Amino acid sequence: MTDILKAHVSINVRNVERSIDFYRRMLGIEPSKVRAGYAKFDVLNPPLNLALNEVPSLDSAGALSHLGLQVASTDDVLAIRSRWAKAGLVTRDEMKTDCCYATQDKTWVHDPDGNEWEAFVVLKDNLPETADAASCCSNGVCTTASA
Incomplete structure (x- = not known):
C-alpha cells in the first residue's frame, strides 16, 4: 500500500490576500507559496497541503460541507x-x-x-443509529449558515 504523505484541500476564495491573513492567523504559520491569485500552506501537524485559489465568484452552495x-x-x-x-x-x-x-x-x-x-x-x-447522532451536519447542528 502507498503511504499518504498529507491530505490536500483546495478552496476557492474571493480574495486571496484576505484569506491568507485568515489562514495565517488560524493555522499560526506563514504560507509556503504565494502567487497572484494563489497561496499554499504546508501544515506539519496534522500533515496538510492547503491551497487557496482566487476566483471571481463563488457558487451559492458548492460541494464542500x-x-x-x-x-x-x-x-x-x-x-x-x-x-x-x-x-x-x-x-x-x-x-x-x-x-x-x-x-x-x-x-x-x-x-x-x-x-x-x-x-x-x-x-x-x-x-447507536438515532436521528440525533446520524447526520447532524445535514440538519444544521454542526454547521450554520455564514453571514
Missing part, C-alpha cells in the same frame, strides 16, 4: 479555540454534542468566504 482538525483531547480543542480567539477569529463552541454517530467536543471558525473549520475530539464513538 466543512473542514476539520481532529485532536486528541478537549484540552486540545480549548487550546485551539484560545489561539484562534487571540488571533482575532470568532469562535463557536459545541460541547458534548452528538454528531455523525459520535459524541464530540468542538469549536468552529469561518474563513472570509464562509468555509467552516472545526477543531474536534471524539469523546464516544459508534453511537
